[in-house]
Amino acid sequence: MEVFIEETDYSGVKYGCSVIDRLAGCIGQQVVLKSLAGIVQQMLANEDWRFRYIGLMSLSQLGEHVELNDMTPVIEIASKYFKDPHSKIRWAAFHIIGMVAGDCQPEFQTRFHQSIIPALLQSTEELVPRVLSHVLSCLQNFVEGMPEECTPPYIEPILNTVFPIVQNGKFKIVRESGLTVISSLAEASKTNFRPYYEKCIPYIYEMMKTYNKKEQKQIRGQSIECITLIGNAVGKEYFAKFVPEVVQTLLDITKNDISADGTDPQRSYVLSGWQRICVTLGEDFIPYLDLILPSLLKLVEDVIGNAPQEDNDYSEYTMPEEKKTKKERMDDIHRVNYNTFDHEEAETAINMILVFINELKKGFIPYVEKTTEIILKAVTYTINNNIRERAANCLPLLLEAVKESNYEFKDQVLVKMAHMFIGSLWQEVQKEFDPDTIMAQVVALRNCIDVCGRFMTQQELDDLSSKILKLLAESDKRKTEMKDMRQLDEDEEDNHTKTLEQEEEELHIGIADLIGVLFKTHKEMTIPLVNILYTQVLTKVLQPNMSDKLYKFGLYLIDDMIEFLGIELIPELWKELSQVIINFANHKTSELRQAALYGIGLLAQKSPAAFGDIADVCIQKVVDSFKIPKGNEAEKLYQYSLDNSIATLGKIMDSHSNKVNVPVLAKLWFTHLPLKKDKPEAHQQHEMLMDILLKGNASMLLGENGEGIGHLIKIIAQITDTKLSNDKIKAKMSQVLKSLAQGPTQALVEKAVVGLSELQKTRIASLLKM
Amino acid sequence: MQKICGVKNIEDEGLKQMAIQVICCFAEREPKVFEDDTKLLRDYLEMILAYMIEICETPDDWEVPEEGKRWRYLVFTNCVLSSQDIWKFSLKRQTILV
Numbered sequence: 001m002e003v004f005i006e007e008t009d010y011s012g013v014k015y016g017c018s019v020i021d022r023l024a025g026c027i028g029q030q031v032v033l034k035s036l037a038g039i040v041q042q043m044l045a046n047e048d049w050r051f052r053y054i055g056l057m058s059l060s061q062l063g064e065h066v067e068l069n070d071m072t073p074v075i076e077i078a079s080k081y082f083k084d085p086h087s088k089i090r091w092a093a094f095h096i097i098g099m100v101a102g103d104c105q106p107e108f109q110t111r112f113h114q115s116i117i118p119a120l121l122q123s124t125e126e127l128v129p130r131v132l133s134h135v136l137s138c139l140q141n142f143v144e145g146m147p148e149e150c151t152p153p154y155i156e157p158i159l160n161t162v163f164p165i166v167q168n169g170k171f172k173i174v175r176e177s178g179l180t181v182i183s184s185l186a187e188a189s190k191t192n193f194r195p196y197y198e199k200c201i202p203y204i205y206e207m208m209k210t211y212n213k214k215e216q217k218q219i220r221g222q223s224i225e226c227i228t229l230i231g232n233a234v235g236k237e238y239f240a241k242f243v244p245e246v247v248q249t250l251l252d253i254t255k256n257d258i259s260a261d262g263t264d265p266q267r268s269y270v271l272s273g274w275q276r277i278c279v280t281l282g283e284d285f286i287p288y289l290d291l292i293l294p295s296l297l298k299l300v301e302d303v304i305g306n307a308p309q310e311d312n313d314y315s316e317y318t319m320p321e322e323k324k325t326k327k328e329r330m331d332d333i334h335r336v337n338y339n340t341f342d343h344e345e346a347e348t349a350i351n352m353i354l355v356f357i358n359e360l361k362k363g364f365i366p367y368v369e370k371t372t373e374i375i376l377k378a379v380t381y382t383i384n385n386n387i388r389e390r391a392a393n394c395l396p397l398l399l400e401a402v403k404e405s406n407y408e409f410k411d412q413v414l415v416k417m418a419h420m421f422i423g424s425l426w427q428e429v430q431k432e433f434d435p436d437t438i439m440a441q442v443v444a445l446r447n448c449i450d451v452c453g454r455f456m457t458q459q460e461l462d463d464l465s466s467k468i469l470k471l472l473a474e475s476d477k478r479k480t481e482m483k484d485m486r487q488l489d490e491d492e493e494d495n496h497t498k499t500l501e502q503e504e505e506e507l508h509i510g511i512a513d514l515i516g517v518l519f520k521t522h523k524e525m526t527i528p529l530v531n532i533l534y535t536q537v538l539t540k541v542l543q544p545n546m547s548d549k550l551y552k553f554g555l556y557l558i559d560d561m562i563e564f565l566g567i568e569l570i571p572e573l574w575k576e577l578s579q580v581i582i583n584f585a586n587h588k589t590s591e592l593r594q595a596a597l598y599g600i601g602l603l604a605q606k607s608p609a610a611f612g613d614i615a616d617v618c619i620q621k622v623v624d625s626f627k628i629p630k631g632n633e634a635e636k637l638y639q640y641s642l643d644n645s646i647a648t649l650g651k652i653m654d655s656h657s658n659k660v661n662v663p664v665l666a667k668l669w670f671t672h673l674p675l676k677k678d679k680p681e682a683h684q685q686h687e688m689l690m691d692i693l694l695k696g697n698a699s700m701l702l703g704e705n706g707e708g709i710g711h712l713i714k715i716i717a718q719i720t721d722t723k724l725s726n727d728k729i730k731a732k733m734s735q736v737l738k739s740l741a742q743g744p745t746q747a748l749v750e751k752a753v754v755g756l757s758e759l760q761k762t763r764i765a766s767l768l769k770m
Numbered sequence: 771m772q773k774i775c776g777v778k779n780i781e782d783e784g785l786k787q788m789a790i791q792v793i794c795c796f797a798e799r800e801p802k803v804f805e806d807d808t809k810l811l812r813d814y815l816e817m818i819l820a821y822m823i824e825i826c827e828t829p830d831d832w833e834v835p836e837e838g839k840r841w842r843y844l845v846f847t848n849c850v851l852s853s854q855d856i857w858k859f860s861l862k863r864q865t866i867l868v
Contacts, residue, residue, distance in 0.1 A: 012825035015787055016818050019794050026801045035812045054822045087833055128833045
């Protein structure tokens with residue numbers, strides 16, 4: 001067994017950096033950066049290299065907390081030290097760039113690719129192996145976060161520089177880092193890598209095939225990663241001709257070249273390599289499944305088959321809850337799992353099976369029966385929670401595989417399997433001691449029901465409802481106990497119980513999702529459950545002074561009632577539920593505001609007649625929500641809330657165009673576009689924008705003289721080829737853009753394009769060429 | 771705590787880390803104290819940086835690590851991994867596919 005050698009000089013630096021990181025997190029990045037910048041400036045002027053080194057290293061930590069604009073001076077400082085005479089100073093300068101590339105992607109890459117990539121490529125002339133290896137790791141981090149559109153001009157220069165290092169580098173750490181750059185480049189550039197893959201694969205394949213010495217295992221593993229990432233990037237049509245050889249070599253490595261003691265670095269590369277090949281080939285992977293799946297199933301079966309039974313040494317795990325003291329239950333939650341190498345292997349194997357089912361769907365049918373048998377055992381595997389969680393994740397996917405198949409009796413089989421899975425999951429939820437695992441099981445339950453749709457009888461649904469309410473009550477009880485303990489024993493248990501309390505509240509939200517899917521699939525059959533929730537649960541969790549998480553739980557339930565049951569099924573509750581939603585629409589907490597604003601959008605869509613009475617107050621709430629400033633919460637959460645304000649305006653305009661002042665609302669809506677985080681809402685609203693423009697209502701948004709064209713071009717440039725758009729929206733954007741780019745509005749479009757970034761200009765050009 | 775950190779040739783370096791840790795825990799509980807008192811924050815940052823400088827060194831084989839040994843060295847993840855353990859680092863790529 002190999003022994004790791006620690007580098008002593010890092011422990012102190014790492015510790016110091018972690019303290020600065022914690023300070024930035026608790027005091028605030030701006031305050032810390034301001035004080036630190038002053039000190040570091042003095043340190044950088046010191047002749048002693050240690051001062052300059054520590055000064056730079058302390059700055060490397062801040063990207064995680066600071067906006068990119070605030071990091072720009074730090075990046076400029078780092079760039080000045082790329083050629084410092086001292087190797088450690090150069091190393092620290094590259095370290096800053098690598099850290100920022102990870103922390104601020106993709107904005108950092110988008111803004112700085114033109115200066116950073118050439119500088120890093122030039123720095124590969126570095127003579128010190130440790131620093132050269134870090135330059136390459138830095139380049140890898142940078143490339144990894146690059147948007148696909150930025151990559152084409154850099155693929156050739158990077159390959160021309162890095163490939164010779166991989167082929168001829170004298171030092172192992174340098175070659176390894178170089179190979180990872182090529183992997184990241186292929187991954188980031190996707191189909192743009194096609195012109196280069198044929199040049200790369202043969203050499204990398206040669207490494208994969210022939211590097212079988214002990215000291216070559218790492219780089220051989222990386223060659224597997226590289227080749228499968230290239231395959232994934234270029235697509236199966238291009239990769240197909242290499243597949244038989246790559247698959248055969250992977251099988252040979254698996255059978256003959258991986259040591260059994262768990263320390264072989266090739267192992268993880270082989271396992272993830274199989275998953276990548278499966279994802280790349282899709283259905284074409286089915287012929288290979290027979291070669292791989294049986295050994296995976298056997299591996300899982302061997303591990304869980306050797307497990308001690310519940311009635312021996314491990315019986316404590318399943319001790320009835322009522323016999324336990326509070327303290328024992330609390331201890332259960334933090335009980336150490338038995339986590340051996342075998343368990344990790346089994347977990348990875350289940351994960352691979354999960355990927356195979358997810359990718360192959362009906363192609364997995366021949367293996368569903370055997371897999372179900374083993375996975376159901378793994379769901380109840382008492383001594384390792386990761387295995388239980390992973391196994392639970394597989395169950396809905398197995399149902400999906402059956403649902404998509406052409407099997408003659410699939411409907412009956414599906415219902416039978418669903419009952420079996422739900423029964424098994426419930427049994428586990430009741431015994432489970434790990435909050436994360438309970439959550440995974442609840443999510444699995446939710447997804448199983450979602451896949452199967454309406455399949456329960458009223459009696460079965462009522463039974464399930466009772467179990468859910470019991471789970472909710474138990475979680476509530478545990479939460480109260482923890483709160484009591486925290487108050488009694490503040491010093492010792494403070495953070496610990498607070499975390500557990502939060503976990504229970506998270507579970508509440510998971511349960512809300514589970515209930516929501518029952519509303520969605522079983523509609524009117526859930527009315528008895530709705531009545532209990534309304535009278536016993538909602539009234540309690542929506543009282544004043546409850547936690548934000550409980551309010552969120554309540555709002556999620558109400559949103560689901562409105563969305564899936566509609567005013568037709570719960571007319572008598574509609575007014576009260578609407579009022580709750582309206583009350584939270586201007587709440588100071590973004591997550592609650594978001595849920596409430598989403599609810600207003602649903603009210604507008606789901607109750608056309610009833611919404612008329614509350615339209616004015618709802619619109620006012622939405623308008624006011626734009627004015628609420630960001631608090632201490634994450635930018636992302638605030639943005640989600642803003643996105644929902646915009647989307648709700650859009651939904652009101654769309655559903656009630658005859659009752660509201662559309663021109664005024666449309667102007668406000670257009671001014672706040674585009675949405676930036678909420679993908680489903682963004683797709684809906686951005687498509688709606690294009691539809692309005694294509695239907696000839698452009699002047700309502702763009703003004704009689706086209707004064708809104710500049711803003712429209714910015715919106716299009718920002719969302720094209722991002723998750724905020726899709727092919728359908730892209731086609732419509734192209735249509736809109738082409739019509740605006742000719743005739744009297746041409747000059748306005750050209751003027752707007754001038755102010756865009758290079759990346760955005762490329763996007764606009766590609767839309768005009770479509 | 772400043773005094774502890776200021777002692778030269780202290781026998782147990784861990785003591786200095788503990789001194790820094792004590793103040794950091796205090797800052798996490800009472801961030802406002804440091805937010806309002808920039809001198810205090812600056813003094814504390816200087817104390818951390820001085821400690822980092824004091825224990826900073828370069829092992830002989832830092833520039834050219836000996837081949838065949840499995841070094842743990844710093845990569846861009848705020849944690850320590852060996853070059854042979856980079857796969858954990860590149861799991862990001864693997865999870866995209868899962």
